[in-house]
Amino acid sequence: LATISCPAIAEIVDRLVADATREI
């Protein structure tokens, strides 16, 4: 088993949301 960090995944998605928001 590996340990994943929930905040790390949230950061990945936040970056996508920021990219998409900037373009709208």
Add this chain to the structure above:
Amino acid sequence: GNTTTEFDQALAFALARVVEVGEGCSSEFRAGRPLSGVTLLRATVEHASVLVHLCRKLSAHLAITKPANSVAYVTKIEEILAVAVFGTRFNWPQNINSDDLATLERKEREYTKDENGLNLRAQVMDAIDSADAECPGFRAAYEILCEFAHPNIGATWLVNDVPVQHVDSMGIQWIARRLRSQSPDVAVPHAFGAAVRVVDSCLLRFRDWVEQYRGYRPRVLQAVQFAVRTTGRSALALLNPYDPCPCGSGAKAKFCCRA
């Protein structure tokens, strides 16, 4: 003549969906709810991959530089854009006001017939496969995410704490599982970590895809103008010459396609 407007709107709608689902996903992870977080991560990935699919389909279509029929050529662009925004599996045109779902047969539920000459059939796996062609491993990563978003074993992993294992004096291994406490870390198989890394590296290219999409606009406009000027110019005489040209160029009709 609405095609260029629809081109701009398709991007706006696609991005708005990514933003809404993505914001939900991020806040679920931050709130320490990885199961709903992963469910929304899978949805976010689906919404983001629609843009890749759109770019690939437009790119393939716009590669045809000398279309035999300029109107059919623009109609195909129209269809590509419409599927990205309004694509469906459920037969909305027939069932939009249905309230007796129990009697809906499979054949009635499925959207099979074209709408106004446009085929709007869509399923998300088309987009996932397009993304996989751009980012190898994307489809596998998506399937792994599905395993965690569906009521399958992955979802069970997400609702338990890191399991405690011990071997007793008789050599029997015990695994103690406990429902999760609110910890920011989750124990998952390595393949899940790999899936997140693939998603991460693929989503890093999202802005490039937006740029790529924007880059198609001049050619879409050109195709619309060609269709208007070769087949529809007489209809432009009905318009006020000082109104914006219906091709979407932003110029007045008199100085654009009507000229």
